[in-house]
Amino acid sequence: MKPAFSVLFFTVTSGIGYGLLMWLVAMQLLRGQVGELQNFLIVGFIGLTLATLGLLSSTLHLANPKNAWRAFSRFGTSWLSREGVFSLLYYPVILIYAYVLYTNGGELTTAIKVIGVVSLLIALATVICTGMIYASLKPIRQWHNPLVTPLYLLFSVTSGALAYSMLGLALEGSLSHLASNAFVILLLTSLLMKVIYFKSIGKPEGSTIGSATGFTQAQVRLLDAGHNADTFLTKEFVFDAGAMKLLRLRWLMIILLFVVPLVLVVATYTFDVAPAVYFAMVSLYLGLFAERWLFFAEARHVVRLYHGDQRA
Amino acid sequence: MKLGLVIDLDTCVGCHACATACKQWNTSGTIGPLSDQNPYGKNPNGSWLNRIRTYEVKESLADQKPPSANQQSSCGSDKFDLYALATKGESALSFVGVNSATGAPASKTVHMPMSCMQCEDADCVTVCPTGASYKRAEDGIVLIDQDKCMGCNLCSWACPYGARELDETQGVMKKCTLCVDRIYDEKLPESERQPACVLSCPTSSRVFGDFDDPTSDVSRLTIERGGKGLMPELGYKPTNRYLPPREKAEVPAMVKTNQPALSKLKKWANRVIAR
Amino acid sequence: MNQPVNLLPEFENHEEQETKFTTCYMCACRCGIKVTTEGNEVRFIQGNPNHPINKGVLCAKGNSGIMKQSSPAKLRSPLLRKPGSERGAGEFEEISWDQALEILTARLKKIRQTDPKKLAFFTGRDQMQALTGFWASQFGTINWAAHGGFCSVNMAAAGLYTTGYSFWEFGDPDWDLTKYFMMWGVAEDHASNPIKIGLKKLKERGAKFVAINPVRTGYQAIADEWIAVRPGTDGMLALAMVHVLLQHDMFDDEFLVRYTNSPRLVVNTPGQVGDGLFLRNANGEALVYDQQRGVLVDGNRVDISPALFGDFTADDGRAVRTVMSMLADKYLVDEYSPTAAAKVCGVPADTIERLALEVAHVAFQESITIDCEWTDWAGRKQTQFVGRPVSMHAMRGISAHSNGFQTCRAIHLLQVMLGTIDCPGGHLAKPPFPKHIPPNLKPARDMAPNTPLTSAPLGFPTSPEDLCIDGDGTPLRIDKAYSWDAPIAAHGLMHMVISNAVKGDPYEIDTLMLFMTNMAWNSSMNTANTMAMLREKKDNGEYKIPFIVNSDAFHSEMVNYSDLVLPDTTFLERYDTISMLDRPISETDAACDSIRQPILKADRDVRAWQEVLVDLAGRLDFPAFKNEQGGNRYQNYKDFIINYERAPGIGFLAGWRGKNGDQHLCGEPNPKQWEAYIENECFFKYPLEPCQRYYRHANKDYLELAKAAGWVASTDQILIEVYSEPLQKFRLAGQGLYDGPMPTDEQHKQRLREHFDPLPYFYMPLEQQRIDTGEYRFHAITQRPMFMYHSWDSQNAWLRQIASQNYLYMNREECGRMGIDDESWVWLESHNGKIRAQVKHMDGVEANTVWTWNAIAKAPGAWGLDKDANEGKDAFLLNHLISELLPPKQSFTDITNSDPVTGQAAWYDLCVKITPALEGESGALPQFEPVKPLPNQPLSAREISYTTHQNVNIRRSLKDILTRGIS
Numbered sequence A: 001m002k003p004a005f006s007v008l009f010f011t012v013t014s015g016i017g018y019g020l021l022m023w024l025v026a027m028q029l030l031r032g033q034v035g036e037l038q039n040f041l042i043v044g045f046i047g048l049t050l051a052t053l054g055l056l057s058s059t060l061h062l063a064n065p066k067n068a069w070r071a072f073s074r075f076g077t078s079w080l081s082r083e084g085v086f087s088l089l090y091y092p093v094i095l096i097y098a099y100v101l102y103t104n105g106g107e108l109t110t111a112i113k114v115i116g117v118v119s120l121l122i123a124l125a126t127v128i129c130t131g132m133i134y135a136s137l138k139p140i141r142q143w144h145n146p147l148v149t150p151l152y153l154l155f156s157v158t159s160g161a162l163a164y165s166m167l168g169l170a171l172e173g174s175l176s177h178l179a180s181n182a183f184v185i186l187l188l189t190s191l192l193m194k195v196i197y198f199k200s201i202g203k204p205e206g207s208t209i210g211s212a213t214g215f216t217q218a219q220v221r222l223l224d225a226g227h228n229a230d231t232f233l234t235k236e237f238v239f240d241a242g243a244m245k246l247l248r249l250r251w252l253m254i255i256l257l258f259v260v261p262l263v264l265v266v267a268t269y270t271f272d273v274a275p276a277v278y279f280a281m282v283s284l285y286l287g288l289f290a291e292r293w294l295f296f297a298e299a300r301h302v303v304r305l306y307h308g309d310q311r312a
Numbered sequence B: 001m002k003l004g005l006v007i008d009l010d011t012c013v014g015c016h017a018c019a020t021a022c023k024q025w026n027t028s029g030t031i032g033p034l035s036d037q038n039p040y041g042k043n044p045n046g047s048w049l050n051r052i053r054t055y056e057v058k059e060s061l062a063d064q065k066p067p068s069a070n071q072q073s074s075c076g077s078d079k080f081d082l083y084a085l086a087t088k089g090e091s092a093l094s095f096v097g098v099n100s101a102t103g104a105p106a107s108k109t110v111h112m113p114m115s116c117m118q119c120e121d122a123d124c125v126t127v128c129p130t131g132a133s134y135k136r137a138e139d140g141i142v143l144i145d146q147d148k149c150m151g152c153n154l155c156s157w158a159c160p161y162g163a164r165e166l167d168e169t170q171g172v173m174k175k176c177t178l179c180v181d182r183i184y185d186e187k188l189p190e191s192e193r194q195p196a197c198v199l200s201c202p203t204s205s206r207v208f209g210d211f212d213d214p215t216s217d218v219s220r221l222t223i224e225r226g227g228k229g230l231m232p233e234l235g236y237k238p239t240n241r242y243l244p245p246r247e248k249a250e251v252p253a254m255v256k257t258n259q260p261a262l263s264k265l266k267k268w269a270n271r272v273i274a275r
Numbered sequence C: 001m002n003q004p005v006n007l008l009p010e011f012e013n014h015e016e017q018e019t020k021f022t023t024c025y026m027c028a029c030r031c032g033i034k035v036t037t038e039g040n041e042v043r044f045i046q047g048n049p050n051h052p053i054n055k056g057v058l059c060a061k062g063n064s065g066i067m068k069q070s071s072p073a074k075l076r077s078p079l080l081r082k083p084g085s086e087r088g089a090g091e092f093e094e095i096s097w098d099q100a101l102e103i104l105t106a107r108l109k110k111i112r113q114t115d116p117k118k119l120a121f122f123t124g125r126d127q128m129q130a131l132t133g134f135w136a137s138q139f140g141t142i143n144w145a146a147h148g149g150f151c152s153v154n155m156a157a158a159g160l161y162t163t164g165y166s167f168w169e170f171g172d173p174d175w176d177l178t179k180y181f182m183m184w185g186v187a188e189d190h191a192s193n194p195i196k197i198g199l200k201k202l203k204e205r206g207a208k209f210v211a212i213n214p215v216r217t218g219y220q221a222i223a224d225e226w227i228a229v230r231p232g233t234d235g236m237l238a239l240a241m242v243h244v245l246l247q248h249d250m251f252d253d254e255f256l257v258r259y260t261n262s263p264r265l266v267v268n269t270p271g272q273v274g275d276g277l278f279l280r281n282a283n284g285e286a287l288v289y290d291q292q293r294g295v296l297v298d299g300n301r302v303d304i305s306p307a308l309f310g311d312f313t314a315d316d317g318r319a320v321r322t323v324m325s326m327l328a329d330k331y332l333v334d335e336y337s338p339t340a341a342a343k344v345c346g347v348p349a350d351t352i353e354r355l356a357l358e359v360a361h362v363a364f365q366e367s368i369t370i371d372c373e374w375t376d377w378a379g380r381k382q383t384q385f386v387g388r389p390v391s392m393h394a395m396r397g398i399s400a401h402s403n404g405f406q407t408c409r410a411i412h413l414l415q416v417m418l419g420t421i422d423c424p425g426g427h428l429a430k431p432p433f434p435k436h437i438p439p440n441l442k443p444a445r446d447m448a449p450n451t452p453l454t455s456a457p458l459g460f461p462t463s464p465e466d467l468c469i470d471g472d473g474t475p476l477r478i479d480k481a482y483s484w485d486a487p488i489a490a491h492g493l494m495h496m497v498i499s500n501a502v503k504g505d506p507y508e509i510d511t512l513m514l515f516m517t518n519m520a521w522n523s524s525m526n527t528a529n530t531m532a533m534l535r536e537k538k539d540n541g542e543y544k545i546p547f548i549v550n551s552d553a554f555h556s557e558m559v560n561y562s563d564l565v566l567p568d569t570t571f572l573e574r575y576d577t578i579s580m581l582d583r584p585i586s587e588t589d590a591a592c593d594s595i596r597q598p599i600l601k602a603d604r605d606v607r608a609w610q611e612v613l614v615d616l617a618g619r620l621d622f623p624a625f626k627n628e629q630g631g632n633r634y635q636n637y638k639d640f641i642i643n644y645e646r647a648p649g650i651g652f653l654a655g656w657r658g659k660n661g662d663q664h665l666c667g668e669p670n671p672k673q674w675e676a677y678i679e680n681e682c683f684f685k686y687p688l689e690p691c692q693r694y695y696r697h698a699n700k701d702y703l704e705l706a707k708a709a710g711w712v713a714s715t716d717q718i719l720i721e722v723y724s725e726p727l728q729k730f731r732l733a734g735q736g737l738y739d740g741p742m743p744t745d746e747q748h749k750q751r752l753r754e755h756f757d758p759l760p761y762f763y764m765p766l767e768q769q770r771i772d773t774g775e776y777r778f779h780a781i782t783q784r785p786m787f788m789y790h791s792w793d794s795q796n797a798w799l800r801q802i803a804s805q806n807y808l809y810m811n812r813e814e815c816g817r818m819g820i821d822d823e824s825w826v827w828l829e830s831h832n833g834k835i836r837a838q839v840k841h842m843d844g845v846e847a848n849t850v851w852t853w854n855a856i857a858k859a860p861g862a863w864g865l866d867k868d869a870n871e872g873k874d875a876f877l878l879n880h881l882i883s884e885l886l887p888p889k890q891s892f893t894d895i896t897n898s899d900p901v902t903g904q905a906a907w908y909d910l911c912v913k914i915t916p917a918l919e920g921e922s923g924a925l926p927q928f929e930p931v932k933p934l935p936n937q938p939l940s941a942r943e944i945s946y947t948t949h950q951n952v953n954i955r956r957s958l959k960d961i962l963t964r965g966i967s
């Protein structure tokens, strides 16, 4: 699949945004207290901005954005619709949460906690929906994979953890150790999951040109696609980065997304290098871009079979 | 009703008539206009609802097993298998016609027209967030409400058959309507209430009808000829059926007299044949 | 259908629509169409279900008429090359029709008054040769022909000199009854939709379909058996089948005796005058040996039993033998055995033998009969038609080779031996065919100022006396048709006109008038050089072809090389006839013709060429166009069509003749004839009685009708010519044994001796005989794409999306051996030049053959296309490699690259060598300077959203959206 910048930016950025907000709320609920109200508002604002920027960018790839508002109408079946509904629903809930917290002087009442939990669930749901948009697509084997949604969720929570910890340093002068620790564990978990994912999509399975044409026991080769220039289908689905490039990118991704942040964050444990998290964050962000780019570039829609591929 | 098409791969010559018939009917039809970009420039392209591709199919090299045997049979007979067909007869060669000049493995050219399969389990519909995509309950035609589509492309991602194409000019998704604006138009003569592609196909390789009606041509052909849906393993339950190439027509050879060529000239007795 | 159907909106306002019938002309198949319009725009073009040709279906092109009508390349007004500008520079000024016709009339008047042959008038893909040919005769120039010479004259001539009809449009397989069908070298053909409809019928009935073709695409893809023959060798394949049939006694001797000249006695006196001619009595009647009487008798007699085989002695003591004996001798030799043929054709010997035994089986053991009373040529009542249900069709894979005439004769011979000529299940003729063999029409030769020709420019020579040469053998025609170069050039040699005229060989001309042909591009051999020739000037600065007039409807490459351009209407904008005098749309069981009527109003300053010709005829005072008072006899084209009679009662349109429109085929002019056609959906169909449908060469019921309709001159039996005596006469001339004109040049003598064999034979195509086939080891051929018509359709926004670039298709394994990657660029080099093209691998192509789609490439800027359009940058023309002359041979003068019998252009003889292009070399070569836009030419659209009304969307209700579950 062709990696479109707007979509990469959307999933990565809003993923971090929701992750950060989840951490923010979760930590308050865990700690039972809000801490510096102003910092809460700043972090909340950053999180919400990231989520919003992401969402806005996702509308950029709509060919007919004037109908975007209709996207909420098929909650019953469409993960995209659900994502839209949840992401929209999130705003009032998190704003109410912030407002009541604010008006309540930062005091967490049960009612407020409930709202917080609800916001957490909605954020989770939003990210899950994003994952499910891809995971539900049967024609794309690399996406229609049980690890895709967990990975989306993991990356959101993981990047949120780092962001949260980093903002702790920025606003309160110290990293959040809980978040840092969680980050390390989550990151290792996602690494493991990602490796399993790579293994699972590496298996030669799924539809073939044989099943796509009905000639299941013969060798089938495209002779003529019926057009010379690219069509919507080839532009949308036929993207070839080249095996070497993909492999190199996988390594780059592993370094940027896993190795560098991990080393830097672990370094803050033993050395007095807390500001390294800023670099960890940058590396993670870039790594996530690489991960998302690969997620698209390695996905092979079955329609490619009709245009010359032997296997999806 | 379960309306759809049967496409006969035994007779399709890949002429593209159905593709352009579709384009011309539908550009002023309910889903139209179907725009074209760079029509007179470099790399012209546009939205089409039906495209024809051509494949060369070669004797099995045994490297491609069907995704799953039971999934296969759930969606039509295995008559479609080049291999199965070939082993039934003398050899694979008998089915595809050996390249007598090169002695190359048996192979065959197959033309494959593709438009929307009007799937029963059409994920293109379920993924659509706006509700623009829907499957008509009454006849199973999958349609797009042009006024409601936001051009997110998700339905095209969900379609395994490449049946949906975004119209770049209007920013909305287009797909085969099964010519819903012909087949129900009572102002058209009854015989013309057929999809444009079906009316046009010079080899009558496209047949339109109701698969729920066991007496319809489409049902009958599907059974008689082992019509098959494509990529059954994905579970979309495509309605359209493809009829496999028939077994090669066989003709016996006349028995030779076994006379040496020139010598017999002498022996030719003239029959007395009145003018 | 149930309730929700009612919920559908009203899609079309049928009240605002109009439907009219006419005839498609996106190609020469001429299907019936029903056009729905809204305003002056086309909503939908569909096939006319009642039409005999297409029965409701349409092809890819016909379905894209909308985009042809909206082509940006449509010419808008008459154009004159700007004075002082160079030809080919594309500098034009728009002029009025009055100016254009005045310029042209003045020029033509002068030519006609002085030396009419200085006008060369050649036409391309038209179907109105009856009109243009008549116009040329009235003008008085013999330099007229249509495109047949570069197209398929081999097929037409081989048929007309053998069976009296032909594969080429004049006959069809009996799709309904045939059980075995062999298709030789056909990709698409003129009968585009009928062949497809027919193939479907065959496949439904389980009849066997064998495709003989080096390439497996299109029709061949659905064949039961694909025979990958090596290009140019089909003659060998067919004759090896004949060998097998003879060897095993598998021929229809009754058919041969009754309906062919195979029992006739041929004088067998090698080296003497008269050798190889029929033994004739004093009345000139050819003799046979009557087995009952034991004497030689007039072979036309009814009451005889001619011997098919045997050697006899004539009264004058000369040795004679039957055609059949000669035939057996000729083909039973090893040279024509399947084993020998296998080496030539690349088809295994046992396959060749099996094919022969299979057709024999079907012909003789699965024969069919149709009970029907009919009367044979001799007036004898017969009770049934016997059918040998084997049929064949062949076209340019056969004809476009320099041995195509003899190859096509070989295929006809195969049919004749099987008795499948015009019988149930066999190959059927289409009225007005069959004709007597060959048709009794000699090419015109004599010209005089201001005088019409006394006969048509084209005809069918039967002996050297009929040639168009002067006393010392110099060709009289500019294309050298009917000269020793090509004695039976029944359609002329259009591909030689420019080259000859520029050389002034045999003479210089003044004006070249072209209609509907793109001679500066795809219909020329050696295209780049042709364009250079069109620019060549004499010492005095005048162009070697001083004036070029061109009628085209679109901005073609030829327009760019014209001095005066007369813009035509599109096929949806004019009246036209598809006439019985021409190439009508007849079916095998019905005589049919048709018309076009304007569906749309032309929005440009254009005129139908038909109108222009009638107008010019008046201005030039052609006698047939003048009334007694000296005024114009015909007001316009419509008037001409109604009132012109070629012979009393015979005109362009056969239907609804007679004052009241109640007579058919023959009758007085009917002033309301056009209206009658329009009323009948623009076609006329005259079904033959069942007794007139078969054996028409010997069917009195049919021949009488044919005579009355003016299709044939007599009701005599049309005797099928297995042995062609006319050819032998030319051969004798080559041998120096003819009592009449004979060539003096050694090359001509040799060509006549070798190629004018009265019995079909196989020889290697001429180009191959003169090049190193080890070096140029690939055959390079083209195929018609089903979705495009020559150069017409790159301007079509829909069709060009299917292919705007062509590739060179090569055998995958061969590429593997040569290290040529898929989609890489290669050099192709012939004896004549070098081009660069992009390769695609395929399995279904004979290993020694490469091929490409024909005429996809275009000059940049022509046809309303952008300069960087793929057609100009990536697509290539094979034509650059094909020379109009044979590769030079020592001591021989240059001679046309054509069939030596008919002058048919030998496009597919081309042999090339192929080498990979270097790293980084890509794009097609040669490239050409972009053609300049025409004055006031609108910019081509960047985007099209064609629709004729506000599209009516089907809305999905909000309720449904919000409530419906999965489906």
Ligand SMILES: Nc1nc2c(c(=O)[nH]1)N[C@H]1C(S)=C(S)[C@@H](COP(=O)(O)OP(=O)(O)OC[C@H]3O[C@@H](n4cnc5c(=O)[nH]c(N)nc54)[C@H](O)[C@@H]3O)O[C@H]1N2
Residues within 6 Å of the ligand: C027, C028, C151, C152, C184, C185, C186, C187, C188, C189, C190, C191, C192, C212, C213, C214, C215, C229, C230, C231, C232, C233, C234, C394, C395, C396, C397, C398, C401, C781, C782, C783, C784, C785, C786, C787, C788, C789, C790, C851, C908
């Ligand atoms: N769509 C479309 N239809 C057309 C036209 C068009 O341009 N487009 N053009 C029209 C015109 S003018 C003509 S003349 C007809 C021609 O119609 P066709 O006769 O179908 O012409 P070609 O495409 O030249 O096809 C020749 C076929 O012969 C094969 N061939 C080449 N050499 C040999 C050989 O030596 N032996 C054998 N057995 N096969 C060989 C080629 O592979 C090809 O398949 O089509 C007419 N119809």
Ligand SMILES: Nc1nc2c(c(=O)[nH]1)N[C@H]1C(S)=C(S)[C@@H](COP(=O)(O)OP(=O)(O)OC[C@H]3O[C@@H](n4cnc5c(=O)[nH]c(N)nc54)[C@H](O)[C@@H]3O)O[C@H]1N2
Residues within 6 Å of the ligand: C124, C125, C147, C150, C151, C152, C515, C516, C517, C518, C519, C522, C523, C524, C551, C552, C553, C554, C555, C556, C557, C558, C568, C569, C570, C571, C609, C782, C783, C789, C790, C791, C792, C854, C855, C878, C879, C907
């Ligand atoms: N390499 C190679 N070359 C070939 C062949 C091949 O097989 N291979 N085939 C040959 C054969 S068989 C043929 S018949 C020729 C065909 O070649 P051409 O005779 O050149 O025919 P076209 O390219 O069809 O178009 C001729 C012109 O007719 C114009 N035209 C279209 N419609 C109209 C109209 O309504 N009125 C007027 N006045 N003009 C119109 C077009 O714009 C175009 O310029 O090509 C030959 N050239």
Ligand code: SF4
Residues within 6 Å of the ligand: B011, B012, B013, B014, B015, B016, B017, B018, B019, B052, B111, B113, B200, B201, B202, B203, B204, B205, B206
């Ligand atoms: S289905 Fe019919 S119209 Fe379409 S490409 Fe095949 S033969 Fe042509």
Ligand code: SF4
Residues within 6 Å of the ligand: B115, B116, B117, B118, B119, B122, B123, B124, B125, B142, B158, B159, B160, B161, B162, B163, B164, B175, B236
């Ligand atoms: S073919 Fe594609 S567009 Fe058509 S119903 Fe099936 S999934 Fe949807």
Ligand code: SF4
Residues within 6 Å of the ligand: B127, B128, B129, B130, B131, B132, B133, B144, B148, B149, B150, B151, B152, B153, B154, B155, B156, B172, B173
């Ligand atoms: S592109 Fe249109 S029809 Fe397709 S899913 Fe998006 S909104 Fe629905």
Ligand code: SF4
Residues within 6 Å of the ligand: B021, B022, B023, B025, B026, B049, B050, B115, B116, B175, B176, B177, B178, B179, B195, B196, B197, B198
């Ligand atoms: S049914 Fe109609 S919309 Fe669908 S492919 Fe055929 S012509 Fe096109």
Ligand code: SF4
Residues within 6 Å of the ligand: C024, C025, C026, C027, C028, C029, C030, C031, C054, C057, C058, C059, C060, C061, C062, C063, C192, C193
């Ligand atoms: S074959 Fe096609 S282009 Fe030719 S006349 Fe028929 S419909 Fe028109």
Ligand SMILES: [Mo]
Residues within 6 Å of the ligand: C150, C151, C152
């Ligand atoms: Mo032609």
